[in-house]
Amino acid sequence: MKRFQKNIKLYIGFAALALAASCKPSIDLDTKGGNPENVDFSKYIAVGNSLTSGYANSGLSLKGQEQSFPNMLAQEMKKVGGGEFLQPYFPAENYNGSGFLYLKALVNGQPELGTVTDHLAIRGQTPDKKPLYIKYTGPINNLGVPGMRLDLAFAPRMGELNPYFERLLPDNETATKTYVDFATTKDHTFFSFSLGNNDVLGYATNGAVTTDATNTLISEQTFAGLYTSFITKLTSKEQKGVVATIPDVTAVPYFTTVTRQALLAGVNAALKAQGKDPVSDIYIKTKADLPRAATDKDMFILPFSSAGLLGRQDLKDPATGVVNPFPYGLHPRNPVGDNFVLDEAEAKMVQDRIVALNAIIKQVADSKKLAVADIYSFLNKVKSGYQINGIAISNKYITGNIFSLDGVHLTPMGYAIMANVFVDAINAKYSTKLGKVNVSQYGGVALP
Amino acid sequence: MKKLLFSILCASPSLLFAQGSQVNTQGVRALGMAGAGSALFTDETSIFYNPGGLAKMDHNAVSGGISAVMYRSAFKESGSNQVYNTRSQVTPPFSVFATFGPDNARWKAGLGVYTPYGGAVDWGDSWPGKYELNHLKLRAIYIQPTISYKLTDNLSVGAGLVYNIGMVDLARSLPLFLPDGSSANAKLTGTGTGIGYNVGAHYNFDNNVAISLSYRSKVVTKLKKGDAEFTVPDAVAASFPDTKFSAELPLPASLNLGLSVPVSDKVDIVADGTFIQYNIYKKLVFDYADNTPLLQDTEQIKNYKNAFSGKVGVNYKANEKLAVRAGMGYVKTPVDKDHVYAETPDNDRIMGALGLSYAINDKFSLHAAYVLQKLKERTVTSPVTQIEGAYKTNIHAPSISFTYKW
Numbered sequence: 001m002k003r004f005q006k007n008i009k010l011y012i013g014f015a016a017l018a019l020a021a022s023c024k025p026s027i028d029l030d031t032k033g034g035n036p037e038n039v040d041f042s043k044y045i046a047v048g049n050s051l052t053s054g055y056a057n058s059g060l061s062l063k064g065q066e067q068s069f070p071n072m073l074a075q076e077m078k079k080v081g082g083g084e085f086l087q088p089y090f091p092a093e094n095y096n097g098s099g100f101l102y103l104k105a106l107v108n109g110q111p112e113l114g115t116v117t118d119h120l121a122i123r124g125q126t127p128d129k130k131p132l133y134i135k136y137t138g139p140i141n142n143l144g145v146p147g148m149r150l151d152l153a154f155a156p157r158m159g160e161l162n163p164y165f166e167r168l169l170p171d172n173e174t175a176t177k178t179y180v181d182f183a184t185t186k187d188h189t190f191f192s193f194s195l196g197n198n199d200v201l202g203y204a205t206n207g208a209v210t211t212d213a214t215n216t217l218i219s220e221q222t223f224a225g226l227y228t229s230f231i232t233k234l235t236s237k238e239q240k241g242v243v244a245t246i247p248d249v250t251a252v253p254y255f256t257t258v259t260r261q262a263l264l265a266g267v268n269a270a271l272k273a274q275g276k277d278p279v280s281d282i283y284i285k286t287k288a289d290l291p292r293a294a295t296d297k298d299m300f301i302l303p304f305s306s307a308g309l310l311g312r313q314d315l316k317d318p319a320t321g322v323v324n325p326f327p328y329g330l331h332p333r334n335p336v337g338d339n340f341v342l343d344e345a346e347a348k349m350v351q352d353r354i355v356a357l358n359a360i361i362k363q364v365a366d367s368k369k370l371a372v373a374d375i376y377s378f379l380n381k382v383k384s385g386y387q388i389n390g391i392a393i394s395n396k397y398i399t400g401n402i403f404s405l406d407g408v409h410l411t412p413m414g415y416a417i418m419a420n421v422f423v424d425a426i427n428a429k430y431s432t433k434l435g436k437v438n439v440s441q442y443g444g445v446a447l448p
Numbered sequence: 449m450k451k452l453l454f455s456i457l458c459a460s461p462s463l464l465f466a467q468g469s470q471v472n473t474q475g476v477r478a479l480g481m482a483g484a485g486s487a488l489f490t491d492e493t494s495i496f497y498n499p500g501g502l503a504k505m506d507h508n509a510v511s512g513g514i515s516a517v518m519y520r521s522a523f524k525e526s527g528s529n530q531v532y533n534t535r536s537q538v539t540p541p542f543s544v545f546a547t548f549g550p551d552n553a554r555w556k557a558g559l560g561v562y563t564p565y566g567g568a569v570d571w572g573d574s575w576p577g578k579y580e581l582n583h584l585k586l587r588a589i590y591i592q593p594t595i596s597y598k599l600t601d602n603l604s605v606g607a608g609l610v611y612n613i614g615m616v617d618l619a620r621s622l623p624l625f626l627p628d629g630s631s632a633n634a635k636l637t638g639t640g641t642g643i644g645y646n647v648g649a650h651y652n653f654d655n656n657v658a659i660s661l662s663y664r665s666k667v668v669t670k671l672k673k674g675d676a677e678f679t680v681p682d683a684v685a686a687s688f689p690d691t692k693f694s695a696e697l698p699l700p701a702s703l704n705l706g707l708s709v710p711v712s713d714k715v716d717i718v719a720d721g722t723f724i725q726y727n728i729y730k731k732l733v734f735d736y737a738d739n740t741p742l743l744q745d746t747e748q749i750k751n752y753k754n755a756f757s758g759k760v761g762v763n764y765k766a767n768e769k770l771a772v773r774a775g776m777g778y779v780k781t782p783v784d785k786d787h788v789y790a791e792t793p794d795n796d797r798i799m800g801a802l803g804l805s806y807a808i809n810d811k812f813s814l815h816a817a818y819v820l821q822k823l824k825e826r827t828v829t830s831p832v833t834q835i836e837g838a839y840k841t842n843i844h845a846p847s848i849s850f851t852y853k854w
Contacts (some may be wrong), residue, residue: 024533025840027524027825034529063629079529102627106683390579390833391623401623412629423527435529440576441627447681 017123032431034080039240040189041082045141046070047183047234048194048244051418053164056404056411059100059116059128060146060164062090063446067412070142070192072419072437073431075192085173088136088168094121098133101405103398105448112304112400124192125165133167140168143183149198150226151218153179161213184233191234192242194223194375196361199223200354204249205408207301208287208341208346218354224360235368242371245358249350251379253397254407255342258300267311267330282310283335291335297344297415302397302407304340371429373418373422385435388417403442412442455766475543476513476849479817481761481802484708484720487660488763490546490650494605495560495594498662499606500648502547503556510546513815513849517541519569520844521793524836525576526827532575537568539587543849559697560592560608573631578621580832581790582633588614588669592646599823603651610644614697616670618791626681631726636693636734638674642667644699660706660720667699667729676736687742694735700752700782701725716763718775726752726782747851748789749831755782761801769807774802778823793839795826811852821846 002149035041046052047070053060054068063069065087065119074085080319096119104114121134159166159174169177199218206215236239249255260282268278281293294300309315312328326334342350358376365372382402385394393414394400402414410418420439427434475493476487486497487677492509494501521534543562589612596606617637624632648662671694678688685811701771707721708806729752735745761775774800823841830837 001799005612024520025522025532025842027522027838027840029529029531031529043805076529101684308775333830382603387834389576389835433529436525436526436527437524438530438574438576440578440621443631445627446625446627446629447683 028107029079030433030435031079036381036416038432039430041077041080042190043083043141043145043186043188044070044074044077044190044207045183045186045188046073046192047230048144048197049148050144050146050409051197051244052142052192052194053146054142054144056101056406056409056415057102057145058404058406058409059096059098060090060117061097061100061242062092062095064097064100065089067415068144069090069415069419070144071218071423073192073434074141076419076423076434076437080432083209085140085141086139088138088140090121090136091134095118095119097121098131103405103445105447111405123186124162131163133163134247135169137168137170138267141186143151143168143186146180146194147198147214148179149194149214149218150230150248150259151199151222153183153195153230154215154226155213166322170441177376180230180233184236188234189239191239191241192244192373193231193234194239195230196227196357196374198348199247200357201244201249201408204346204350205254205301207337207341208350210345217350218357220353220356220360221356223249224364227360228364230365231368231370235370240430242368242373242422242429243361243365244373244422245361245376246354247375247379248348248354251376251383251395252408253395253400253403254302255347256332256395257300257302257407258396260294260296260298261302263300263305263310263329269412270311279330282329283331283332284329284341284343285335285338286341286345287338288345291332294336294341295344299342299347299348300336301342304336307340311377312337315326321420369429371422371425373425375419375421378418378421381430391439391444393417403445405445411444413439433447451461464526466838476515476803476815476817476847477773477805478615478835479515479819479845479847480773480801480805480815481718481763482759482777482799482801482819483757484718484759484761484775484777485763486662486704486707486720487658488706488708488716488718488836493543493545494560494596494644494650495545495558495592495608496543496562498648498650498660498704499558499594499596499646500557500604500662501589501596501610501650501660502606503549503604504650504652505549505556506548507853508547509851509853511544511849511851513543513847515541515845515847518844519816521569521571521839521840521841522789522838523571523575523577523793523837525835526719528576528837532571533650535570535572535818537570539568550766552566553597556596558593558594558596558608560634562590562591562592564588564590568660571619571790573633573738576835576837577790577830577833578631579623580620580830582619582621584616584618584791586614586616588612592687594646602653603649605649606647608646610646610667610805612644612667612669612670612699614640614642616640616671616674616697622678622680624680624684632680632688633841634688635677635679637677638671638693638695640669640671640674640695640697642669642697642699655754656710658708660704660708662704662706664702664704666701666725669697670701671695673737675756684742687740689738689740689743692737694737696756697732698728700728715847717760718763718836719760722757724755724757724782728752729782735790748786751787752782753784755780759799771805773803773805774801784829785826787831788826788839789814789831793823793826793828794842795824795839795841797821797823797841811854813853815847817847820846 105112124132203217301335328343329336451493490501490504547558568585592608594608598604637818641778642753644665644667652658702724759777763773799821801819807813821843825840827838
């Protein structure tokens with residue numbers, strides 16, 4: 001006992017060391033002094049379309065919402081003074097939301113898609129049989145509405161036309177509330193804005209065929225006016241924010257996966273099996289001219305492949321209702337429909353329009369001292385392919401890891417990388433030190 | 449499907465812990481002085497530290513010890529505000545030493561069974577570098593029969609044969625995604641063996657100043673027919689057959705010079721310097737028995753440099769029963785900036801140690817030690833994933849052993 005007392009200091013020393021054993025090594029973070037201009041992130045709202053909502057695989061699910069890029073961004077903002085970020089989640093038991101595409105199988109390397117139809121959040125139907133989703137009318141920060149366009153954001157009755165907007169509105173506002181009113185009355189301190197894509201891509205994804213308000217092509221003049229108006233409202237209290245540019249059509253697999261050569265290869269393999277002569281051309285309908293043979297510069301849209309029309313001789317002409325005996329797409333007298341092809345001239349027009357609109361976006365952002373997340377440049381970089389965290393990414397369908405099965409919207413990994421484009425843009429503009437999102441935490445396309 | 453970058457890695461932090469630092473947990477007495485003391489202690493643990501010192505024992509002894517090596521690493525990706533830590537894991541290295549020899553003989557034989565590697569890193573599967581590594585556990589058991597001979601009263605020499613049984617268990621994520629959204633992964637487990645030797649000489653001057661010189665040969669552990677298992681989506685399962693792999697892990701040779709100087713009846717000062725021939729570790733190759741377009745053999749460049757460590761310590765015999773000690777050391781890393789992998793986020797390190805020995809009676813004694821190593825923070829770009837980030841590591845190793853002598 002005497003010896004114990006004598007050595008008490010030693011024992012205390014050992015106890016202190018044992019305590020140190022539980023200590024982790026620490027690495028300094030940049031969050032201190034990471035916001036020198038005191039950008040107020042306390043109430044961040046995300047204004048935008050499907051990309052903002054977390055839409056993927058042709059649908060919106062609870063998991064997609066959780067992995068939306070604004071939610072990732074908000075988690076990083078929290079570390080430098082940001083507040084709670086609320087999203088209009090589907091209920092836990094209705095986690096599949098609208099339903100979405102999934103990859104059922106790979107047959108000889110070709111994807112076979114299925115549709116998820118259980119645990120949906122559908123509460124009813126509109127008179128014209130469109131689904132109505134379970135409502136969420138509480139306070140929210142993620143205001144992303146799939147299908148929302150800049151021009152339609154100013155249109156009344158959008159609640160009746162867009163079920164994703166309808167679910168966010170109280171019943172008495174469905175017919176009256178415009179999206180711009182909805183989005184600019186949230187008392188926000190910071191915002192992200194990514195509207196405008198659908199004003200061009202809605203037109204392009206329908207093969208440059210306009211059938212209703214969701215697939216018209218916006219004019220530069222209209223765009224400039226509405227964009228300035230929306231941003232002016234969002235910055236009425238000198239709020240800071242970040243705006244996104246519009247991606248190029250040639251950057252997304254929706255337009256780049258189904259190529260003329262891939263179609264010909266498929267057709268000729270089938271013809272060969274039947275002992276028939278190969279064909280060398282696919283004929284397409286264009287707006288301006290007579291049907292012509294497609295070139296490699298004409299882009300077939302992704303759904304054309306799964307539609308399974310090519311070569312069929314039992315299809316009725318939509319105008320006359322008479323069966324056209326010529327093989328579909330393989331003969332000038334039965335060309336591929338205009339809505340399936342963004343032909344060279346249409347693509348050029350759309351691309352030029354996107355460049356012009358992006359110039360307007362940058363100009364408005366400059367005048368309001370906003371950061372610009374250049375999604376146009378980002379997806380063009382993805383197009384040529386690169387490595388991130390040991391993962392090869394590109395704009396290739398399925399294997400590129402970035403784009404979900406619909407060929408337009410992103411995978412969780414794609415959204416994480418996109419969130420980092422926003423992080424970089426905000427940091428560059430406002431000298432903040434928002435942390436980058438851990439891309440490795442998010443996956444690409446799930447394989448069966 | 450695009451060819452995947454499929455490089456699986458092995459090697460271990462514990463290799464470095466054992467060899468790079470030369471703070472082995474075999475002799476708890478030396479451990480209390482950060483691993484210095486090869487010249488001071490001529491006891492059963494000399495089997496490990498210097499077989500040359502064994503013949504100077506004037507008794508026989510059996511000892512058994514156990515350590516809890518806690519390898520704590522942290523990682524922060526550049527531009528991120530999130531620090532990822534390795535999961536807390538304790539691996540218990542053990543050691544058993546026994547000596548045999550008639551009283552007053554000039555020779556002494558001994559057997560050591562010890563685990564020179566006692567580390568494990570587990571980064572988990574949500575950190576940025578998960579496509580490089582999830583976890584690595586490596587365990588090796590060395591069995592070393594030893595003989596030592598006293599040429600003169602002052603000079604003794606010894607040699608031991610090292611037989612190594614090594615076990616490896618590692619996993620990494622693959623950039624393929626299962627239906628639930630989780631990433632695919634590869635698990636490699638295997639056992640290998642290697643052979644080497646350990647020789648040394650011990651000299652003490654009449655004034656009790658002692659010098660220890662020892663050399664450990666390299667031990668190349670060959671893993672054959674290890675099991676490679678893959679958890680991948682069914683759609684690509686054919687490209688990832690469960691298969692066998694082989695690999696070679698070289699452990700470097702090292703040359704150690706130790707000195708002990710008595711400064712009073714009660715106090716000894718010791719110093720050890722070690723030169724480690726790490727440059728044999730050029731690369732790590734994994735050879736799969738079955739290759740597919742997605743599953744290729746891998747080669748990882750390591751390019752280790754030769755390294756050294758220096759340690760000093762002081763031993764204080766408080767009374768007949770109790771000795772206390774302390775030490776510190778510095779280890780130069782063999783890993784250059786361009787070849788830092790997640791399994792060995794190595795850097796130059798400093799270490800401090802405290803220890804004590806207590807004689808319970810004439811036969812039994814107890815030894816305890818605590819070593820803390822701190823690896824300097826290092827910002828590197830991963831050769832595998834190209835992720836830039838900062839690593840920092842602390843290693844805690846408390847140890848305890850009992851000796852019975854006769």
